[in-house]
Amino acid sequence: MRRAPALPFLLVTVFLDMLGLGLIVPILPALMTTVTGDAGTAVLWSGLLGSTYGLLQFVVSPLLGRLSDRYGRRPVLLASLTCLGADWLAHATASGPWTLLVFHALAGACAGTYTVVNAYIADVTAPESRARAYGLLGAAFGLGFVAGPTIGGLLGAVDVRLPFFAAAALSLANVAYGWFVLPESRPGDRTTPLSLRMANPVGSLAAVLRRPVLGRLAYARFCADVARMTQQSVWAFFLTYRFAWDSTHVGVVMAAGALGGAAFQAWAVGPVVRRFGDKRAAVTGSLAGAASLLGTAFVAVPWLLYVLLVVGVLGSVAGAATQSWISRGVADHEQGTVQGALTGLGAVAEAVVPVAAGAAFGWLLAYGSPGLVFVGAAACAALSALLLAGTPDLRPVALGSSGRGHQR
Known part of the structure; x- marks a missing residue:
């Protein structure tokens, strides 16, 4: 099969993934209240479902990455999308919370979309083009984030379960599209061992972190994830406190920022990284992100907030550049394994940071200084x-090597 349709399919997959998630965000509280009987x-x-999903994603992601190295990217990706569609269908039809828990746990265990997509891009793009592809x-991702809640709110006004039917239909349609269109990026390598050490989250992370260069990149990405998740968790609450904005105003500003970030990543990240290289682009973008977060902590007027949003958009080059840098340092037959380990590490941040950031924000709010949460994010x-x-x-060296000779 030809490789030409691969990147468009991957982009559609991520867009629909985020669109499906966004569809249900504004209506999930109403559905859970309908299913359980009361708001409390x-x-x-809802918290139990989210925690179960994150825990199983952390546990199983390394295995899914390893399976994609051994058996190919295509079957793992299509299986992940199928499980996601089944989960949304369960949300649309379930009459009790236990059904939701079982299917959401299954979706968490099959949540290999981003693991496989990142590995797939490394398979089908030249190293100098990867930053553009990741951008x-x-x-x-950003466009799905903007479109999803808007469409979900409109559908939810018709029927509380309609957004979940729509999300399921999008996921399963994507499976059908991928079945007929998506080529395999690499046929897999049956000599890739499925050892317990490399297929469990602790062992796979240890194998990545032991690498002197790859380990530092993994730690850097984790710190960036902590900063990003902190901002996402408390940003709307902070704007409501600082400027007394209503939810509509906050939503419009968030949508504008997401659209600006999407446009920058689509058209500017590739040229910027080609001009400066992965390392300089990643470092500069991270510093821009830190400056934006630090400024937000002390912002006093709305116009300055908009300036800081622009700086934050420019800083989004760091994520694509770092991902490109990581992919260049991994052997072809272990892209899935490494991406799975990194997905598991990201799942830790997604599970822990919102709770910690929310608690810190609430505590600091009592002292009139909630912006200090952004100081912590800026430090990360x-x-x-x-x-x-x-x-x-770095240059590609297989996991499990002695570690010597990784650095140029």
Whole structure:
């Protein structure tokens, strides 16, 4: 099969993934209240579903990445999308919370979309073109984030379960599209062992972190994830507190920022990284992100907030550049394994940071200084930049090697 349709399919996959998630965000509380019978129980079950999903994603992602190295990217990706569609269909039809828990747990265990997509891009793009491809991926993510809640709110006004039927239909249609269109990027290597050490989250992370260069990049990406998740968790609450904005105003500003970020990643990331290289683009972008977060902590007037949003959009080059840098340092037959380990590490941030950031914000709010949460986020982004700046370039060396000769 031809490889030409691969990148468009991957972009559509990520867009639909995020669109499907966004569809249900504004209506999930109403559905959970309908299923459980009261709002208090709905909150508890929603938290349990989210935690179960994140835990199983952390546990299983390394295995899915390893399976994609051994058997190919295509079957793992299509299986992940099928599980996601089944999960949304369960949300649309379930009459009790236990059904939702079982299917959401299955979706978490099969949540290999981003693991496989990142590995797939490394398979089908030349190293000098990967930052552009990862930038386009970020743009697709952002567009789905903008479109999903809007469409979900409109559909939810018709029927509380309609957005879940729509999300399921999008996921399963994407499976059918991929079945007929998506080529295999690499046929797999049956000699790739499925050892317990490399297929469990602790062992796979240890194998990545032991690498002197790849390990530093993994730590840098984790710090960036912590900064990003902190901002996402408390940003709307902070704007409501600082400027007394209503939810509509906050939503419009968030949508504008997401659209700006999507446009920048789609059209500017590739040329910027080609001009400056992965390392300099990643370091500069991380510093821009840190500056944006630090400024947000003390912003006093709305116009300055908009300036800081633009700086943050420029800083989004760091994610694509770092991902490109990581992919260049991994042997072809282990792209899935490494991406799975990194997905698991990201799942830790997604599970822990929102709770910690929310608690810190609430505590600081009592003292009239909630913006200090952004100081902590800025420190994480600055630490990410420091780790990137101190990391030498690398060349592909298989996991499990002695570690010598990784650095140029």
